[in-house]
Amino acid sequence: MPGFDYAPAPESRSIVDIKPSYGLFVSGEFVDPVDGTAFKTISPATEEVLAEVATAGPSDVDRAVQAARSAYASVWGTMSGRDRAKYLYRIARIVQERARELAVLESLDNGKPIRESRDVDVPLVAAHFFYYAGWADKLAHAGFGPAPQPIGVAGQVIPWNFPLLMLAWKIAPALACGNTVVLKPAETTPLTALVFAEICQQADLPPGVVNIVTGAGETGAALVNHPAIDKVAFTGSTEVGRLIAKAVAGTRKRVTLELGGKAANIVFEDAPIDQAVEGIVNGIFFNQGHVCCAGSRLLVQESVADQVLESLKRRMTQLRVGDPLDKNTDIGAINSAEQLDRIRRLSEIGSSEGAERWSAPCELPDRGFWFAPTIFTGVTQAHRIAREEIFGPVLSVLTFRTPAEAVEKANNTPYGLSAGVWTEKGSRILAMADRLRAGVVWANTFNKFDPSSPFGGYKESGYGREGGRHGLEAYLAY
Numbered sequence: 001m002p003g004f005d006y007a008p009a010p011e012s013r014s015i016v017d018i019k020p021s022y023g024l025f026v027s028g029e030f031v032d033p034v035d036g037t038a039f040k041t042i043s044p045a046t047e048e049v050l051a052e053v054a055t056a057g058p059s060d061v062d063r064a065v066q067a068a069r070s071a072y073a074s075v076w077g078t079m080s081g082r083d084r085a086k087y088l089y090r091i092a093r094i095v096q097e098r099a100r101e102l103a104v105l106e107s108l109d110n111g112k113p114i115r116e117s118r119d120v121d122v123p124l125v126a127a128h129f130f131y132y133a134g135w136a137d138k139l140a141h142a143g144f145g146p147a148p149q150p151i152g153v154a155g156q157v158i159p160w161n162f163p164l165l166m167l168a169w170k171i172a173p174a175l176a177c178g179n180t181v182v183l184k185p186a187e188t189t190p191l192t193a194l195v196f197a198e199i200c201q202q203a204d205l206p207p208g209v210v211n212i213v214t215g216a217g218e219t220g221a222a223l224v225n226h227p228a229i230d231k232v233a234f235t236g237s238t239e240v241g242r243l244i245a246k247a248v249a250g251t252r253k254r255v256t257l258e259l260g261g262k263a264a265n266i267v268f269e270d271a272p273i274d275q276a277v278e279g280i281v282n283g284i285f286f287n288q289g290h291v292c293c294a295g296s297r298l299l300v301q302e303s304v305a306d307q308v309l310e311s312l313k314r315r316m317t318q319l320r321v322g323d324p325l326d327k328n329t330d331i332g333a334i335n336s337a338e339q340l341d342r343i344r345r346l347s348e349i350g351s352s353e354g355a356e357r358w359s360a361p362c363e364l365p366d367r368g369f370w371f372a373p374t375i376f377t378g379v380t381q382a383h384r385i386a387r388e389e390i391f392g393p394v395l396s397v398l399t400f401r402t403p404a405e406a407v408e409k410a411n412n413t414p415y416g417l418s419a420g421v422w423t424e425k426g427s428r429i430l431a432m433a434d435r436l437r438a439g440v441v442w443a444n445t446f447n448k449f450d451p452s453s454p455f456g457g458y459k460e461s462g463y464g465r466e467g468g469r470h471g472l473e474a475y476l477a478y
């Protein structure tokens, strides 16, 4: 591999104490599921079994919802915002104190590089709790009327790509507004949510305010369909989002859906090319491309396309793929065998439909789930790899000549979650941002997240906003 040789720099996993098995977190305690069934969670980098985790059936979900209802009625729904904030600040501080442990555990269970879990995921988790702690006693000034009220019990279902961060996006605003929650983490990445349950205990959070039920889609469906929840918050695929929208239609439940994406990352000829190349790499290879807002379609102006592609390929040969716990690693493991199959299948379709495939030369480990960073050139708008979410380290490259063509192509997608614009002209950034049908538009950067800024989609990327002041709205009755 060109570039530097690095000595391995593995982060020690001794800081994490993974238990052989985990129960469900209901009413402030870990309990066994009623029917006693469990599933295994593995490290996608080694296929090693990390732990056994309980599967929550309908009666377990019911128990968790009842716990949340009673905590809502007896303590949390009536507690002052000032007091709720104290708990949220406490949780935020404990997350910071246990940051290294959480980062190692996230990398083990998810496969993401420790550099990202340590420097992005976990700091953002703490930041979300700090941010929403700040809102808890100021809700009357948030723009939702003089006395906004909590909704009740929220049923929250999250995906595997940012397990703890998605938990924070869901739980922090819900609790700040006075709601209680039942959260279901994804079946391939339940472990950090279960350590978060321990953090709730450590913070002396009143029992039942946060309940965690583990399991697969059936557990999620049992939660979403439970008659005693007041609000559904879902992040995941558009396919499941549709099922959920149908399931709650006609009920009194409020719902927010954060779904898939197929973002355009648009590079104009006047962009600082080296900086743009870094942004392209960050846009699609961050978190192995398992990012709903990933810049998975590169739209590059024809006049600089060759130059950009040459630099991009050179940069890609320097990406280090491998052990997620090694601090030098840029790209870790694909989260599951199933996801790897999907990435392979769509990549094969890309080649068979006529796009040209190029993968960075790199040695992939023998065990575990891996995919080399890959780009497709000669992609047309009709190709499936330009239309469907691959959710992996695969970039589809298209070109354009004029800003109008860039807008047309960028918006030619069923999704509308994010977009990126690279240019030195401020006026062009504003004009493009105005015309792009995307919830977030980044300018001369990509994949930047902050708790104070709202996030969400248009079209099949879902509805509702999370983050920022806007993120409070979904959890308030006003």
Ligand code: NAD
Pocket: 157, 158, 159, 160, 161, 162, 184, 185, 186, 187, 215, 216, 217, 218, 219, 220, 221, 222, 224, 235, 236, 237, 238, 240, 241, 243, 244, 257, 258, 259, 260, 261, 291, 292, 293, 389, 391, 417, 457, 461, 462
């Ligand atoms: P998924 O939809 O398969 O699963 C998401 C969650 O839903 C999991 O916890 C799963 O167990 C649960 N689930 C599955 N079937 C269910 C059902 N019928 N009822 C209720 N819950 C059910 O998605 P995934 O593969 O875990 O995640 C990847 C997807 O998530 C991608 O499409 C990605 O774009 C999207 N995503 C979106 C955002 C966003 O903010 N818009 C963020 C992260 C991921």
